[in-house]
Amino acid sequence: MPTGCVFLKNFCLIKRMLPKKQRVSRKLFETVFRSAATISSPFFVLKIKEAKENRFAFSVSAKICPEAVDRNKLRRRGYAAARNLLPQIKTPAIFLFIIKKGAEKLNFQKFQEEIKNVLHKFGVV
Numbered sequence: 001m002p003t004g005c006v007f008l009k010n011f012c013l014i015k016r017m018l019p020k021k022q023r024v025s026r027k028l029f030e031t032v033f034r035s036a037a038t039i040s041s042p043f044f045v046l047k048i049k050e051a052k053e054n055r056f057a058f059s060v061s062a063k064i065c066p067e068a069v070d071r072n073k074l075r076r077r078g079y080a081a082a083r084n085l086l087p088q089i090k091t092p093a094i095f096l097f098i099i100k101k102g103a104e105k106l107n108f109q110k111f112q113e114e115i116k117n118v119l120h121k122f123g124v125v
Contacts, residue, residue, distance in 0.1 A: 016080035024057035043103040047096040055094045056082040081112035
């Protein structure tokens, strides 16, 4: 039985999203977006600002994925990858990932590896 499961009538839904306290609110997003250090990769733009605890946000433009279902899928993948990488992060910060065109074609493993590479460029992982 996996940990973090929610049981609903004979099957288990595994929680993959980050808890709300580790996600960035809209108000905080605006503040960090304007004043954070930026690094770019082929699939992401990462804005990072030091903080007391780790917080993540993933933003997907409607130009990248016109359908909300696809945008939400990318965001969920991002939060799941962040949850997996959380133990490896050395310095607490607020991370804003702006997803670029092409990221929607990546499978989860490659998506997570790209996030790890971007964090490694900043020296956080």
